[in-house]
Amino acid sequence: MSEQDGTQATTKPRRSRQTSKQNGTQKAALQRPTNDDKEAWHAYWKFLGQPWRLEPEIDTMRQEYLSERLTIMPNWSQGFVSKRLTITPDWSQGIDPFMGIKLSRADIEWLLATHENGRGPVNWCDESQRERDGLNLAGADLWRVNLASLPLAKTDLSNAQLEGAFLAFVQLEKANLSRAKLQEAHLLVAELQGADLSGAKLEKALLIEAQLQGANLTGAQLQGVNLSNVTLADAHHIGPQLADVQWGDTNLTVADWEQITMLGDERVAAQKKGRYLRLVDYKAAVRAYRQLSVVLRNQGLNEDAARFTYRSQIMQRKVFWYQRKIGQYLFSLFLDLLAGYGYKPGRSFLAYAFVIGTFAALYFYLGTHLAWNEAIVISMTAFHGRGFFPDQFHPGDPQALVAALEAFVGLLIEVTFIATLTQRLFGK
Numbered sequence: 001m002s003e004q005d006g007t008q009a010t011t012k013p014r015r016s017r018q019t020s021k022q023n024g025t026q027k028a029a030l031q032r033p034t035n036d037d038k039e040a041w042h043a044y045w046k047f048l049g050q051p052w053r054l055e056p057e058i059d060t061m062r063q064e065y066l067s068e069r070l071t072i073m074p075n076w077s078q079g080f081v082s083k084r085l086t087i088t089p090d091w092s093q094g095i096d097p098f099m100g101i102k103l104s105r106a107d108i109e110w111l112l113a114t115h116e117n118g119r120g121p122v123n124w125c126d127e128s129q130r131e132r133d134g135l136n137l138a139g140a141d142l143w144r145v146n147l148a149s150l151p152l153a154k155t156d157l158s159n160a161q162l163e164g165a166f167l168a169f170v171q172l173e174k175a176n177l178s179r180a181k182l183q184e185a186h187l188l189v190a191e192l193q194g195a196d197l198s199g200a201k202l203e204k205a206l207l208i209e210a211q212l213q214g215a216n217l218t219g220a221q222l223q224g225v226n227l228s229n230v231t232l233a234d235a236h237h238i239g240p241q242l243a244d245v246q247w248g249d250t251n252l253t254v255a256d257w258e259q260i261t262m263l264g265d266e267r268v269a270a271q272k273k274g275r276y277l278r279l280v281d282y283k284a285a286v287r288a289y290r291q292l293s294v295v296l297r298n299q300g301l302n303e304d305a306a307r308f309t310y311r312s313q314i315m316q317r318k319v320f321w322y323q324r325k326i327g328q329y330l331f332s333l334f335l336d337l338l339a340g341y342g343y344k345p346g347r348s349f350l351a352y353a354f355v356i357g358t359f360a361a362l363y364f365y366l367g368t369h370l371a372w373n374e375a376i377v378i379s380m381t382a383f384h385g386r387g388f389f390p391d392q393f394h395p396g397d398p399q400a401l402v403a404a405l406e407a408f409v410g411l412l413i414e415v416t417f418i419a420t421l422t423q424r425l426f427g428k
Contacts, residue, residue: 313336
């Protein structure tokens with residue numbers, strides 16, 4: 001008994017010392033750093049479940065100022081009113097709470113952490129959060145700010161000044177970057193799925209290995225952009241919106257265009273809406289395909305250019321439909337079925353075989369003295385306008401009328417095939 005009691009007496013203090021050591025470690029980890037030691041602050045934020053925070057927390061005055069900017073609300077009679085200042089609304093650009101205001105990474109980190117009363121940034125990986133509103137940083141001056149690895153999904157960065165900003169590995173899914181200034185910005189491995197980059201200035205930006213599935217690049221300036229190894233299409237092979245993009249001298253050969261079977265412009269046009277809006281969107285899709293095919297062809301990517309030119313013809317047919325130009329629509333449909341506008345010549349051979357077989361069957365059933373091989377020979381001869389054999393039937397016979405009709409069909413098919421193939425090969 002004494003030996004057991006002694007063992008218990010020696011083991012209890014050990015557990016007590018270990019427990020107090022753990023409590024002390026947790027207390028130290030939870031203690032806020034008192035200086036600007038970035039490593040200590042990063043460890044502190046990481047302990048609190050915010051590993052993307054790297055900077056010391058901004059002071060109270062700065063917090064109040066940023067909060068005040070975010071709470072600017074419209075007052076239709078007096079402009080936009082806050083506690084300390086009144087801002088006249090800029091109707092052309094909407095509500096930009098940080099228009100022209102220089103923000104640091106520490107500012108952005110605090111704004112993200114306190115977003116929606118402390119709920120924090122939108123976690124794009126959590127599908128239940130994808131309907132949330134992101135942080136509003138519209139108009140902010142973020143020139144050369146390091147925003148790497150920040151969770152900026154659905155953030156509004158429209159009109160923001162991001163020239164030279166470091167945005168590597170940043171999460172910008174569904175973010176609003178319309179009209180943002182991103183010249184020479186570093187967007188390496190950036191998550192830009194579904195982001196709105198319409199009208200953005202991206203000259204000489206680095207988009208190496210960026211994710212651009214579903215992004216809207218309408219009217220963006222991409223002169224000199226590095227597109228090495230970018231991901232352009234989603235799992236359904238649908239690419240970004242590219243109407244009116246300014247490509248300039250951008251090297252498009254470093255991107256894999258084979259992954260795209262449809263541009264986002266076409267998908268947007270096909271969405272349910274009124275006839276006029278569909279017409280506008282299909283016209284944009286026509287421009288997107290034609291513009292892209294021209295740039296790709298100029299850089300020697302003829303196969304990819306041909307695919308997108310073919311898609312542009314299909315979009316033009318849609319335009320005819322919504323313009324109520326039925327004649328042009330039907331003729332365009334005929335060209336597609338016959339030869340794929342010259343880009344699918346295999347269809348012409350199928351059409352040739354179908355016509356020959358159909359008329360051969362007519363010759364066979366109209367004349368009891370014809371063998372099936374003879375009917376095929378007569379059909380091929382009539383198709384090419386060589387007439388028929390007088391010893392088989394005479395001009396007044398029904399077979400002669402069928403032969404004349406086949407000759408007309410054959411002439412129409414041959415002329416159409418030559419015209420579409422010439423346009424395909426020589427662009428005329």
